[in-house]
Each structure stands twice: as structure tokens, then as C-alpha cells.
Amino acid sequence: MGSWTRGSGTEVSRAAIAVAVPVEETRIRSSSLWRDGVRRLRRNRLAVAGGVVITLLCFVAIFADFLAPLPYTKSNFGRLNEAPSRDYPLGTDQLGRDLLSRMIYGARVSMLVGLGAQVIVVLIGVPIGALSGYLGGRTDMFLTRFIDVMYAFPRLLFVILLMSMLGAGLTNIFIAIGLTGWVGIARQTRAQVLAIKEKEFVDGARALGAGFRRLLVRHILPNALTPIVVAVTFGIPEAIFTEAALSFIGVGINPPTPSWGQMVGEGQQYIRSYWHLCVFPSIAIAVTMLSFTFFGDGVRDALDPKLK
């Protein structure tokens, strides 16, 4: 049961991992690591199920325009807050908009934020961590201190602060998650680079005349990839959660663009009278988060059997 030992998307578990599981030393890998990983991943039934749901969600997100029965802004003021019926399979919202259509477009926001924010996080975190670990000395000390201060700040609190100051909107969500999310990956990368740069093969490459950039990009980083990939798979649900949480309190996505978090936030005020408004988006968030967790656990166990 490898899905047990380490946490998943939430802030606590990420911090907890840093405390409880020190980054393990790197080991020599054969070229078939990725193939082995895929084979192990396929044997993990929960991970496969998670992967299937994620693929489906991506499909829904990409083809939302064709799948949604109605445009997400189309109001029918004659039929407000209606329970699920044949015309509206999931009912209508406070403005008479089709809930199903809004949920389908909501998938687009969630997936976009989940995947897009990780790209930004990696682009900021990996270079900073790698430079910090490789250069060492003063640069490293300065960067680690900075990372420590960022770590002391409760992440969600900082993101909410940034969003309320910057204003709601998709671009600002990317900025806020990017500015706060890179810290974990930078830490991981730094620890990896620190361990790998002492290995003989790096000395060998250096002796053969490899320059600084070639050493870092061609020799060290590829060997540090596994924990980064694992961190990214867990970062995706974290970003999705962050967007949902921000939209829930009204500082995330701007209406009328639908977001599941925002739908739960608005719907829960009418939970007594119109349960469907918040229940369906809640289920969507829960299923998405669970799928990514199962998939992430699977990826970690597959790539890094030692971490079990």
C-alpha cells in the first residue's frame, strides 16, 4: 500500500514531508527507469482510474464548446434555481443558467490553472533551486534564507492576500500561485543538485571540459528529475485546490466565467432551498482532487519505489 506514507496536495502534507522524510540520496539509474515506471504505474489500479478521470477531464476542458448544451452565460429568467429536470440535467442557477454547461466550462478553468500554474512554478523554482545548490556559498545562503521566510508564511494566507490586492482574474491567479508555489520545488531541486554535484560522473564531465551550463543542464538536472516530477504531480491538485478556494471566497475567477469553487461558494448560501447548486460542483471538485491524488501517489510509487 504505497499510497500511504506521504501526503498529497494540501499545504500541511507538503510541509510535513519536508519535516518527516528527508530527501533521500540519489541513486544510480538505468536508462529504463521511465519504462519501468510506466509499467509499475499501470499495475496500480487506483492510479489508472485516476489517470482515466484526468484524461476525461482534459477532454471535457478542451472540447467544452462542443459538449456544453448551452452557453455558460445564457440566462432563462423564467426558470431560476430549478432542480434537475429533463431540460436542465443538473438544474439551473440563481440566474437561470444551465448548471451542466457551467460545470463543463468550470473544468476548463480548473485544468488550466492546475497545469498552467505548474509550468510557472517549475520555470521559477527549478532554476532558483538548481543555481542555489550548484553555486553554493553566498548565493545559496541568501536563497535558502529567502525560501525559509517564504515557508514561514502560511501559503494560502499569502495567496489570498496577493489576490485581494491584485484583484480577481485568471492571470492574477497564475501570478499568485507562481509567486508562492515555487518554494517547495526550489527546495527539492536544491537538495538534489547538492547531492548530485558531488558524484563522480559530474567530476568526469567537468574533467572532459563541460562548462557550467552543460554540467547543470545535461548532467545534473536530468538526474534530479524524479523528485521534481513527483512534486509537479502533487502540485497540480494543489493549484486546483487553490483556485477553487480563492473563487469560493470571491477573489479567484471573475464572474461570469464559471469556476467550481465559485459555484460552491455561491451555492452554499442557498443550500437549504436549492441543494443542487453546490452539491454538483462539490462532487466535481472532490472527484478531481481524488483522481489527482491517486494518480500522484501512483506516479511517486512507480518512479521512486524507495519512498514507499
Place this chain on the structure above:
Amino acid sequence: MFQFVLARVLWLVPTLLAMALVTFLVMHATPGSPLDPVAEGANPLSPDAQKNLAAHYGLDRPLYQQFAIFVAKAVQGDFGNSFVYKTRTVREIILDTFPISLLLGSMALALAVVGGLTLGILAAIYQNRGWDYVSVSVATVGVAVPNFVLAVFLIILFSFVVPLFPTGGWDSPRNWVLPTVALALAPLGIIARFTRASMLEVIRADYTLTARAKGLGEIPVIFKHALKNAFIPVVTLLGPMFAAVGTGSFFVESIFRVPGMGRFFVLSMTGRDYPMIMAVVLTYGAFLAVMNLVVDLLYGVLDPRIRY
């Protein structure tokens, strides 16, 4: 020991100052001002009125002076008047609401520790059998699903389907149950995961074998020998857990209409209520830092191998 505590307490000062500074800079570096009209699209105040207000709140001074004045006053416990709730001081609001959040948080954490330990121990004893799967499921759902989504499901299940508890409010202990559970599930899941992993390790250790060999029954072996050792890594989780419970309570408080600090946090941020934002961030920050210190000390008490 004394020196260690002293050093850690002294560290609080620069940490909190750094947090205050970061928050201050984020507030002032972003577009918008507390002098903007509260309602969206409303006409701005006349330049004269803006000037007077700015002078009244000290917003016309240079930034470094504003920060210095803030620090000097905050040290004496004076955070000024709220910009949004104009008749009340920030201190009053915090003193009114923080104890409620603290009560909710403490109950949630207590439930998380007791429930998480129980599930973790059961899972380890019955590895790969019934109880193990129950606790895997609870833990995974708790960790992966955001607490506001859990809250929606809890309300549906325990207020509507089986009307046991009210949907919100804070008047009687009956109102406390659902918010506490919603807030506790995430940390509970993490504690269960870690307890299980560390129990599995300890149960196979030589000293547990010795305890069994000398004829001890199952219960003393588990509670006196195994649990004591298995608990140590779990304690490290408690520090970051306070952060999760603290930030988690924004959402839970808003869904269950709990009159705690979480509600003010979001309102103060969207209303650019500078004094309130600073006070709330620092209250959370100070609380977290103190709790982390307590956890570190507790760690030393539980594990005599650790010396400071």
C-alpha cells in the same frame, strides 16, 4: 535547554517583523487604495476628502514612516481603528473573534489527533484487512478533498438527510460538531497516514519483539511500547498542522456562519482594511510560530534522545 528556548523566542521577533514587512509591501505595492469607494463602480471621493482621510489615517506619510509607526504601536498592542468597521478598534475585533476561532481550531485539532491516532493504529494492527481499508479511505478523502467541499457534504448528510445537527451558527455545542469535523478531517487523514507508517515500522522493531517475548499482552505491547515510539514522528506534523487548521477555518467559518476571525480576514482583505489585515496576519503568524515552538519542545520531552 533554557538557551535553546531563549534563542527560539528571540527568533520570533525577526520572523514576525519579516512577515509584517512582506504584508505591508504587498499591500502598498499593488494598485488600489483604501480611499477608493467600497461599492464597485461608485464615484470616487473628492480629492479634498481623500486628502483629509489620508491625513487622518496617516496614509499621506512616507511608507517607511508608516511602517515604523505601525511597529511602534503594534508593540503596545495598538493596531488602530478598522477602516471598514469604523467604530471599532482592530484590537476589539480580534479579542472578540480570535477566542472563537481558537476554540474551533483546538477542538478540530484534538479530534484530528485522537481520531488520526486511532485510525492509524487500527490500520497498522490490521494491515491490509478491513480496518486498514476504512482508515485508508477516510484519510485519503480527508487529505485530498478541500474542507469547504467536505462541509457541503456534511451539511447535506447530517443536517438534511439525517437531521442531527444544525446547518450553522455557534450558539450551543450542537452547532460546534459539524464545523469541527469539517476542519478536522484533513489533519486527521495526515495523522492517520503517518501513524500507520510509523506504527508498521515500530511493530517490527526488536524491542517490540522483546516485549512480546517476555509475555506481555497485545494491549500493553501496542500502547506502552509501540505507540510511544511511533508517536514521535507524528508530533513533527503538528506544527504545520496548526497552519492548515488556521487557514482552513476561513472557509469552514464562512460556511457554518461561525463568528470567528476567519470571516474578518477575507472581508478585511477585499476591503483593503490595512490595520485589520496587518493585525490578522500577525495574529496568525505569531500563533503559528508559538505553536511550532511548543511542538519542538514537546518533541524533546517525548524523545529523550533529542538534546538541545
